[in-house]
Amino acid sequence: MHWHRNTARMSIPGKDVVATLYTDDLKTRLFQPLNDILAVHALMMYHKRYSCKSLFPTLSATWRPSVAPYPEKSCPAPDLYLLMQSKYVNVSVYPVDDSCGRLAGGSRACVLALAAIFGAAVGWLAWPHAIWLAPLALLLLPVLNKRHWLAPFALMFGYHLATTYGLIKGTSVFFLHSGLFLGIGFWSLSSLAFALPYLAYPYIALYFRGGGLAGGSLAGGGFGAVTATIITSAVSTILPPLGIIGWTSPWLGAVAAGPTGILLTILGIFALGCWEQKNQDIPVRLLMAGIVVFNVWLLGFAFPDLAERVPALDDMMGRPLPTAPAGWVGINTHLGRLRSNLSYIDASMELAPKVLADLRSGDKVVLLPETVAGPWLPGTRAIWRPVICWTARHPEQIVLLGADVPHGRTLRPAKGYLDALVKIQDGRQTVLPDHIPVPFSMWHPWRPQGSFRMAPFSRKPETTEIDGKKAGYLICYEQLLMWPALDLYPHGIQVLLAPANDWWARGTDIPAIQRASAKAWAAFFGVPVLFAVNR
Numbered sequence: 001m002h003w004h005r006n007t008a009r010m011s012i013p014g015k016d017v018v019a020t021l022y023t024d025d026l027k028t029r030l031f032q033p034l035n036d037i038l039a040v041h042a043l044m045m046y047h048k049r050y051s052c053k054s055l056f057p058t059l060s061a062t063w064r065p066s067v068a069p070y071p072e073k074s075c076p077a078p079d080l081y082l083l084m085q086s087k088y089v090n091v092s093v094y095p096v097d098d099s100c101g102r103l104a105g106g107s108r109a110c111v112l113a114l115a116a117i118f119g120a121a122v123g124w125l126a127w128p129h130a131i132w133l134a135p136l137a138l139l140l141l142p143v144l145n146k147r148h149w150l151a152p153f154a155l156m157f158g159y160h161l162a163t164t165y166g167l168i169k170g171t172s173v174f175f176l177h178s179g180l181f182l183g184i185g186f187w188s189l190s191s192l193a194f195a196l197p198y199l200a201y202p203y204i205a206l207y208f209r210g211g212g213l214a215g216g217s218l219a220g221g222g223f224g225a226v227t228a229t230i231i232t233s234a235v236s237t238i239l240p241p242l243g244i245i246g247w248t249s250p251w252l253g254a255v256a257a258g259p260t261g262i263l264l265t266i267l268g269i270f271a272l273g274c275w276e277q278k279n280q281d282i283p284v285r286l287l288m289a290g291i292v293v294f295n296v297w298l299l300g301f302a303f304p305d306l307a308e309r310v311p312a313l314d315d316m317m318g319r320p321l322p323t324a325p326a327g328w329v330g331i332n333t334h335l336g337r338l339r340s341n342l343s344y345i346d347a348s349m350e351l352a353p354k355v356l357a358d359l360r361s362g363d364k365v366v367l368l369p370e371t372v373a374g375p376w377l378p379g380t381r382a383i384w385r386p387v388i389c390w391t392a393r394h395p396e397q398i399v400l401l402g403a404d405v406p407h408g409r410t411l412r413p414a415k416g417y418l419d420a421l422v423k424i425q426d427g428r429q430t431v432l433p434d435h436i437p438v439p440f441s442m443w444h445p446w447r448p449q450g451s452f453r454m455a456p457f458s459r460k461p462e463t464t465e466i467d468g469k470k471a472g473y474l475i476c477y478e479q480l481l482m483w484p485a486l487d488l489y490p491h492g493i494q495v496l497l498a499p500a501n502d503w504w505a506r507g508t509d510i511p512a513i514q515r516a517s518a519k520a521w522a523a524f525f526g527v528p529v530l531f532a533v534n535r
Contacts, residue, residue, distance in 0.1 A: 108148055115144050115151040119158030127163045127248055128512035131520060134253030135265045138233065141201060142225035142273040149202040156236070157195035163248035164191055166508030174441055174504040186440075194246060197235040204228035205273075225273025226266055238482040240456045244436050247480035248513060256520035321519060322528040325467065325495065327364035330532035331355070333372060336503050344374025348383040356387055359397050364467055369534035370402040370476040370501040376422055376431075377406070384424070392427025398466055399424040402475070402499050402532075405431050407453055416451045419475055421499065423464060432464055434475040435484050442477075456483060463491050472525075473497040479518040488525070496522045496529040503535055511535070 119137055126133040137159045144151035164187055171183035209224030237246030254261040324330075331354070338344050351372065358366050373380055381388070384401070391397055405418040418433040419442060437443045437452035444451045462484065463472050472493035478484040479498055488496075498518040502511040515531065522529035 111144075111148045112150055112154040115140075115147075115154035116158030116161075118144070119155040119160075120162040122250075123159040123162030123248070126250075126253060128509055128516040131253045131256060131516050132261075134248075134250040135261075135268075137250040138229055138265060139268050139272055141198075141229055142205070142221075142269060143275075145202055145205060145225075145228075150199070152198040152201040152232070153195050156198045157191055159250065160191035160194045160248065161187070163513070166505065166510040166513070169508050170505045170510055173506070190245060193242060194236050197232045197242070201228045201232050204231055209273075221275075222270035222273035226269050229269050230266075238486070240483060243481065243483040244454070244456055245439055246482065247517070249482050251482065252517055252520050255524045258524055258526070321522055322526070324528045324530045325365075325469065327362065328367070328467075328495070328530055329358060329363050329365070330367040330499075330530045331358075331369070332532060333369055333534045335372065335534050338372070338374060341374060344372075345379065345383065348373050348380055352384050352387055355399055356390060359387070359390055359394070359399070364396065365398050365400070367400045367497055367499060367530055367532040368402055369532045370499045371404055371419065372501070372534055373401050373403040373422070375406065375417070376403040376420075381429075388424055388427055388429070391424050395426040396467070397425075400432075400466075400473075400497065400499070402501070404452075405433070416448060416453055419452050421473060421475065421497070423466075430464070432462070432473060433460075434473075434478055435462060435487070436478050436481060438477045461487060461491050463488065463493060466495070469494040471495040471497055473499070474518060474521070476500040476502075476514075479514050479521075485521045485524075488521075493525060494527055496525065496527050497532075498529055499532045501534045506535060 118140055122133060122137045122140070126136075137155065140155055141152050144155055167187040167190070168180060168183035171186050172178055172180055175182055205224040205228035207224070208227040209221055233249070233251060236242055237249035238251070251262070251265075254265040257264070331351070333347075333351070335347050338347055351368065355366050355368070373384070380403070387399055391399065401422045401424065403420060403422045405420045405422065407416045407418045418431065419437045420434060421432040423430040423432055433453065433455075435455050435458050437454060439454075442452040443454045445454070461472075462474065462478075463470055465471070470491065470493050472488040472491065472495070474484055474488075474496065476499065479500065496518065498515075500511075500514060502514065505511050511533070518529055518531070
């Protein structure tokens, strides 16, 4: 009888090893899609990492001493052999020592260091001025995953360290007496938290590479890479709980090019996953390389913000963002830090006459920065009374004012606040709350007094009707995140409002990152974006 030898090489925690599966010709022809998955599970069970039965209930496995006859005399003597039996096929799997092919300790450290450097380079180049490069971090995941199981983690750790370093200075400015140490702690620990989900990347890729939908085929590696990338990146920077702090997501570069950018990124990941499949001939590898290069090139040309900065490329690189409707204005201020209730009163007394002058000049919609009015209390409302009365006489004109709206008890000092826009129209005031305020500085559940409400799963969308258009709003910190913006997608917004208060981030790249993120979502929705920022 002629035996067919099929080898699967895996990098799992602890070592790089090889499992060799022997089947006869008939079984090879009938059950080739099962070969890789059986070899992989033999390898996993050999290192006692997983239970084969828990992953594939149709298979039963038994460990026995290595005393059975080998299929071939040339077969290396295994430490153990594994009998795997399903209702389809009986096979013997021999884990083979591949010590010559394993990475030495120094080589492993070099691979991890290079992965972190690649991630940092992508993050530094992409944010905030070329975010269409950010998906390169996702494209590198299936490539580096084959080098070492920790490489995806190291790649994304380096990426987030490079994109979030502005936290060091920003934290020291916001928390005056903290010095640099608190900022360094926030920066390093948040980057670590964003990277931790990628520790599961090799296991997810392995499971979906060999399983049902694409088992053992050319598409198996691509399907596993795409699935692992989507799951780990979603946990890292999209879905709560990490989604409430997960800024500079690499997917934002693809979002900026619209649904086409997302599809191109997925196609590139799929191609690189197939590239890393073993036994690929040269034409297939060249085809996959061409797909990846084409995707990266096309993704850059699909990003509309580049057309804004380089008008000569407008026709070639796509149209810039639509302009805001006529009569819609955002007021930028330079009030700096408003430290007390008295400073908020001074700010309101300065801004209210300016807003009233804008309304008298014919502006339809006036947007002001986040929290510039401070606590929305009777004294503050009295300062804005002339504006409120004007809108009562001119109901077609609207003011959107950033304020801290008391939330909770009303007879005593407020238990907490809503970070909100107060919509002043027709003499009435409507509160438009955000869903995710800044953790630690605004939302601090360990000290409820004065904390802002956190509601990432709120059923009330961040939308409102303004001048006959459906407007969506992302208040300051929300502009950096994926989760609040995704919540706007089903509602078909026509304008995106982006008020912010960035006094604490002066001298960092955080305001530019925030602006690039908001413009990326505006490009994705195909709508204009209106900014109003306090610095």
